[in-house]
Amino acid sequence: MEHQYEVVIVGAGGAGLRAALEASKGARTAVLSKLYPIRSHTGAAQGGVGAALGSEEEDRPEWHTFDTVKGSDYLGDQDAIEFMCKQAVHTVYDLEHMGLPFNRTPQGKIAQRPFGGHTNNETKKPVRRACYAADRTGHMILQTLYQQCIKEKVTFFDEFQVLDLIVQDGQACGVVAVELLTGELHVFHAKAVIFATGGWGRVWEITSNAHSFTADGCAIAMRHGIPAEDMEFFQFHPTGIYRMGILITEGVRGEGGVLINDEGERFMERYAPTVKDLASRDVVSRAMYLEMRAGRGIGGKRYLYLDVRPETVNKYAQRDGRTNPDGSPYQLSADDVLEKLPDIIDFCRTYMHVDPLTQPMPVQPTAHYAMGGIPTDMHGHVLIDEKNTVMPGLYAAGECACVSVHGANRLGTNSLLDIIVFGKESGKQAAAYAAGSDYVPLSKNPEAAVRRRLEKLHSGEGLEHPATLRREMQEVMFQDVGVFRTEAGMQQALEKVRELKQRFSLIRVEDSGKVFNTDAMEAWELGCLLDIAEATAASALARKESRGAHAREDYPERDDDNWMKHSLAFLEPGGISLRYKPVKVTHFKPMKRVY
Amino acid sequence: MQVTLRIYRYNPETDKKPHYEKYTLEAEATDRILDLLNQVKWYQDGTLAYRRSCAHGVCGSDAMRINGVNRLACKVLVQDVGKKITVEPLLGMAVIKDLIVDMEPFFEQYRSVMPYFVNDEPPPEGERLQSQEQRARFDDTTKCILCAACTTACPSFWASEEYVGPAAMVQAHRFIYDSRDRAAAERLQILNDRTGIWRCHDIFNCTDACPRDIEITKALGELKMAITTGKVE
Numbered sequence: 001m002e003h004q005y006e007v008v009i010v011g012a013g014g015a016g017l018r019a020a021l022e023a024s025k026g027a028r029t030a031v032l033s034k035l036y037p038i039r040s041h042t043g044a045a046q047g048g049v050g051a052a053l054g055s056e057e058e059d060r061p062e063w064h065t066f067d068t069v070k071g072s073d074y075l076g077d078q079d080a081i082e083f084m085c086k087q088a089v090h091t092v093y094d095l096e097h098m099g100l101p102f103n104r105t106p107q108g109k110i111a112q113r114p115f116g117g118h119t120n121n122e123t124k125k126p127v128r129r130a131c132y133a134a135d136r137t138g139h140m141i142l143q144t145l146y147q148q149c150i151k152e153k154v155t156f157f158d159e160f161q162v163l164d165l166i167v168q169d170g171q172a173c174g175v176v177a178v179e180l181l182t183g184e185l186h187v188f189h190a191k192a193v194i195f196a197t198g199g200w201g202r203v204w205e206i207t208s209n210a211h212s213f214t215a216d217g218c219a220i221a222m223r224h225g226i227p228a229e230d231m232e233f234f235q236f237h238p239t240g241i242y243r244m245g246i247l248i249t250e251g252v253r254g255e256g257g258v259l260i261n262d263e264g265e266r267f268m269e270r271y272a273p274t275v276k277d278l279a280s281r282d283v284v285s286r287a288m289y290l291e292m293r294a295g296r297g298i299g300g301k302r303y304l305y306l307d308v309r310p311e312t313v314n315k316y317a318q319r320d321g322r323t324n325p326d327g328s329p330y331q332l333s334a335d336d337v338l339e340k341l342p343d344i345i346d347f348c349r350t351y352m353h354v355d356p357l358t359q360p361m362p363v364q365p366t367a368h369y370a371m372g373g374i375p376t377d378m379h380g381h382v383l384i385d386e387k388n389t390v391m392p393g394l395y396a397a398g399e400c401a402c403v404s405v406h407g408a409n410r411l412g413t414n415s416l417l418d419i420i421v422f423g424k425e426s427g428k429q430a431a432a433y434a435a436g437s438d439y440v441p442l443s444k445n446p447e448a449a450v451r452r453r454l455e456k457l458h459s460g461e462g463l464e465h466p467a468t469l470r471r472e473m474q475e476v477m478f479q480d481v482g483v484f485r486t487e488a489g490m491q492q493a494l495e496k497v498r499e500l501k502q503r504f505s506l507i508r509v510e511d512s513g514k515v516f517n518t519d520a521m522e523a524w525e526l527g528c529l530l531d532i533a534e535a536t537a538a539s540a541l542a543r544k545e546s547r548g549a550h551a552r553e554d555y556p557e558r559d560d561d562n563w564m565k566h567s568l569a570f571l572e573p574g575g576i577s578l579r580y581k582p583v584k585v586t587h588f589k590p591m592k593r594v595y
Numbered sequence: 596m597q598v599t600l601r602i603y604r605y606n607p608e609t610d611k612k613p614h615y616e617k618y619t620l621e622a623e624a625t626d627r628i629l630d631l632l633n634q635v636k637w638y639q640d641g642t643l644a645y646r647r648s649c650a651h652g653v654c655g656s657d658a659m660r661i662n663g664v665n666r667l668a669c670k671v672l673v674q675d676v677g678k679k680i681t682v683e684p685l686l687g688m689a690v691i692k693d694l695i696v697d698m699e700p701f702f703e704q705y706r707s708v709m710p711y712f713v714n715d716e717p718p719p720e721g722e723r724l725q726s727q728e729q730r731a732r733f734d735d736t737t738k739c740i741l742c743a744a745c746t747t748a749c750p751s752f753w754a755s756e757e758y759v760g761p762a763a764m765v766q767a768h769r770f771i772y773d774s775r776d777r778a779a780a781e782r783l784q785i786l787n788d789r790t791g792i793w794r795c796h797d798i799f800n801c802t803d804a805c806p807r808d809i810e811i812t813k814a815l816g817e818l819k820m821a822i823t824t825g826k827v828e
Binding site: 035036038040041096097099101104107110133134136140143147148151181210212246347352465509513522 | 606607608609625627636637638640641642644645646647648649650651652653654655656670672691692695698702706710711712713714718720721722723724725726727729730733734737738740741770773775776808
């Protein structure tokens with residue numbers, strides 16, 4: 001079946017829905033999602049969205065800009081970061097005007113809490129910049145945007161999984177999707193396509209990410225010769241529930257929670273003397289690994305404690321001299337924890353039978369967020385080479401895109417900011433582009449390539465099993481392309497992933513039906529993950545320095561002379577080929593990064 | 596430990612009617628039921644179909660009947676339900692395949708209650724102010740993830756699927772009690788319909804089923820009072 005829409009948006013999380021609200025104002029728009037939109041992973045984001053509103057104390061967009069540049073370990077493009085942090089303020093107010101139920105200050109303003117790496121640039125102390133709705137800010141953003149899409153009668157194709165991009169004469173002109181209910185392939189002919197397909201934490205064994213976070217958009221782009229940028233930078237969030245990886249928001253530390261080792265020591269005091277537990281995520285995750293390696297994991301095991309019991313919080317708040325905006329000493333009560341972190345308490349009680357009000361939480365770093373992805377400029381245009389050539393008609397926004405505003409390490413709260421700022425911008429740009437262009441006539445059977453790929457999944461020899469391959473990929477990537485990396489480990493991981501790609505050609509899915517063939521879709525997604533794992537391992541192996549989330553034991557220092565540049569990984573028949581492009585620097589010369 | 600999973604199976608392309616299939620597997624007490632379904636799908640029977648995404652109770656994909664009660668498969672552990680586990684699709688919805696039901700009528704009911712913020716007054720440059728007490732007034736119903744566990748646990752919904760159902764009314768409540776919203780009266784009128792709130796008989800199944808611990812029956816009671824008295828308090 002064939003459809004025609006001026007703008008087709010792939011993915012219905014925060015970025016896709018924000019783009020839809022904007023694009024549908026000026027163009028006939030359709031949103032395709034492999035889930036129901038309300039199931040998207042934006043809903044799992046917890047702690048807050050960053051914006052220098054200054055609700056609770058002095059703050060400025062320029063400070064937010066500098067903190068983000070520093071957090072990115074000077075790999076973020078500074079013009080794009082400045083744009084995002086300036087847009088942040090009215091973009092967050094926009095959300096409030098759409099009805100988003102933020103928590104409130106005693107004066108009735110949007111409440112804000114401290115978060116890792118966000119500081120008052122003058123005092124260097126943590127600043128309250130994360131606008132929050134309890135510990136379900138992402139849930140509220142997703143709900144609010146979806147509600148507004150209903151109000152504006154946006155057209156949705158729910159449970160349509162996009163499998164291919166249609167490119168003709170170097171121009172994006174549609175997508176191919178499978179309708180999960182019927183198994184039928186649909187062609188969506190478009191003037192402009194926006195990818196907002198999210199991330200790929202499912203490459204790793206321990207992850208906070210949804211099962212559906214399988215890199216679909218980024219892999220599809222790579223298969224059309226579009227590079228993937230800065231793939232070696234994948235964030236490991238310090239606090240995932242031990243063994244399960246479920247996210248425990250940084251907001252816990254924002255409210256005064258501390259990390260504790262087996263000796264009962266608040267060890268972040270040694271690694272980040274000024275902001276301590278609120279250092280940025282790469283710094284904290286590495287500190288945790290070093291503690292565990294030194295035998296100071298709890299009971300010698302691979303986890304540490306995150307302690308938000310009021311007596312602990314108040315002890316350290318007093319020691320740090322932490323105060324409220326009015327100057328009074330900071331105090332946290334059990335009721336405050338219940339009000340500000342209700343879901344965290346629920347997760348711990350449900351999954352670990354641990355009550356955070358009376359017990360510390362066992363945590364370990366968990367694969368969390370892709371800083372890299374489909375290269376774009378700050379207007380969402382997809383860039384296909386090191387000269388920043390634009391592919392006409394193609395846009396990307398949100399986690400699948402690399403603008404790059406997060407560089408080598410993303411600050412907490414900047415992902416929710418990224419999706420609303422760049423979702424809106426790409427929607428606006430795509431609609432404007434559609435208004436000034438015609439449909440490119442499609443060639444015959446644009447779905448033929450997808451059909452062949454799908455048939456292959458059903459006709460393999462069946463000597464290999466997708467679940468086994470997936471587990472092997474996740475294990476080797478967690479072990480060797482994780483928080484700490486070495487030449488030998490990454491080399492081994494890259495070879496392993498290549499071997500798995502070979503073995504992938506031998507799989508055969510069991511389910512031969514049409515209706516909700518989730519067996520075939522899971523196998524398809526594994527194919528996407530393997531392409532992305534290869535690009536990640538190859539980009540990481542080549543980068544001979546440590547920067548942000550890419551920490552090498554054999555090259556422990558940042559090397560700005562040789563490596564202050566973005567990686568571009570191209571998927572080619574013989575493997576990954578790498579090229580590089582410069583970082584955009586405006587005001588901030590690289591400095592040593594100390595917290 | 597060894598657990599037995601008895602799963603409702605139905606393939607519309609080959610089966611005339613549904614049947615149950617038994618699977619035996621090794622599990623830990625702390626495994627989620629979703630983990631068990633994944634074990635079956637990945638290592639025993641790839642044809643098993645169910646929806647899932649976040650795997651920790653926030654996306655609402657995997658509501659189903661576990662040992663007869665509506666639960667999220669990712670929020671129930673083996674130790675909560677024992678070694679013999681029966682898994683079935685939600686009641687009152689058409690089964691498409693195995694544990695996957697047709698969610699379209701559910702979302703249609705949801706869309707019917709104006710589940711979106713309405714305020715056409717020009718907004719200020721900054722935020723619309725709201726006191727902490729005003730914000731707290733509707734906090735509970737903002738937690739809803741539209742998993743449908745409540746609606747499909749309701750005998751009134753089983754009796755007639757034209758009943759708007761608790762989930763949609765929870766969404767309406769979230770806006771009706773938001774001090775910034777201006778469409779409370781319109782929504783209350785929608786709920787006052789013959790297929791609306793008066794089909795609720797305070798059975799509390801919805802409240803028991805909610806994986807987000809929303810006090811649904813209480814919220815619906817407030818809506819009934821508001822319709823009766825004409826006052827939203």
